[in-house]
Amino acid sequence: MSTLHVLSHSPYGDDRLSSCLRLLGSADAVLLSGDAVYALQPDTVPFSTLQERAIRLFVLIEDAQARAIEIPDWAKAIDYPAFVELSIHHAKVNSWL
Amino acid sequence: MKFAIALFSAAHAPSSRRALLFAQAALAGGHEIVRLFFYQDGVFNASDAVVTPQDEQDLPKQWRAFINEKQLDGVVCIAAALRRGVLNEEEAKRYQREAISLSAPWELSGLGQLHDAVQDADRLICFGGA
Numbered sequence: 001m002s003t004l005h006v007l008s009h010s011p012y013g014d015d016r017l018s019s020c021l022r023l024l025g026s027a028d029a030v031l032l033s034g035d036a037v038y039a040l041q042p043d044t045v046p047f048s049t050l051q052e053r054a055i056r057l058f059v060l061i062e063d064a065q066a067r068a069i070e071i072p073d074w075a076k077a078i079d080y081p082a083f084v085e086l087s088i089h090h091a092k093v094n095s096w097l
Numbered sequence: 098m099k100f101a102i103a104l105f106s107a108a109h110a111p112s113s114r115r116a117l118l119f120a121q122a123a124l125a126g127g128h129e130i131v132r133l134f135f136y137q138d139g140v141f142n143a144s145d146a147v148v149t150p151q152d153e154q155d156l157p158k159q160w161r162a163f164i165n166e167k168q169l170d171g172v173v174c175i176a177a178a179l180r181r182g183v184l185n186e187e188e189a190k191r192y193q194r195e196a197i198s199l200s201a202p203w204e205l206s207g208l209g210q211l212h213d214a215v216q217d218a219d220r221l222i223c224f225g226g227a
């Protein structure tokens with residue numbers, strides 16, 4: 001049973017991203033939204049951590065575009081219809097409020 | 098697929114807009130929303146008293162239009178609303194307050210309505226925080 005983890009806070013303000021990665025299951029996925037997309041700022045610790053973990057990573061495209069964050073080829077940009085489908089694909093959705 | 102959507106953040110928080118866009122996309126994708134539940138600061142999305150600056154998204158207005166148009170069940174947690182001064186006519190009368198800031202299509206009810214929606218839905222999606 002897989003879980004989609006939705007993050008929306010900046011990785012530089014708290015430990016949500018690292019806590020999430022610690023308990024991430026093998027079938028789980030992570031969706032970065034809002035300020036959480038700053039984790040994809042190149043040459044940063046969150047960026048290299050995500051790259052090395054090789055997790056199933058999704059990014060809400062309009063939040064990335066609004067922050068001028070380029071999406072690396074190991075992450076997938078999605079829109080809201082795809083977000084809905086992603087939430088259906090996983091058994092549970094856990095938002096890190 | 099049946100969705101229950103819970104919103105925990107105030108109208109000016111970006112997560113409130115994400116919740117609305119998700120809800121719109123869910124219906125556009127042919128899915129059903131069994132209930133929208135507004136909890137904690139999320140109750141401000143239902144407040145008639147919110148005045149949004151002209152150059153910003155008017156989320157209370159957009160939620161109201163969306164709920165009316167799609168005939169959705171928009172439930173506001175009564176305890177969270179009362180403590181934040183978001184009162185409908187009945188509660189304003191009960192607590193002898195002058196200001197009424199919540200009206201149809203919004204409905205004040207208890208947390209049990211969230212529990213009930215989760216039982217009925219295939220997925221619970223929460224929005225809040227940043």
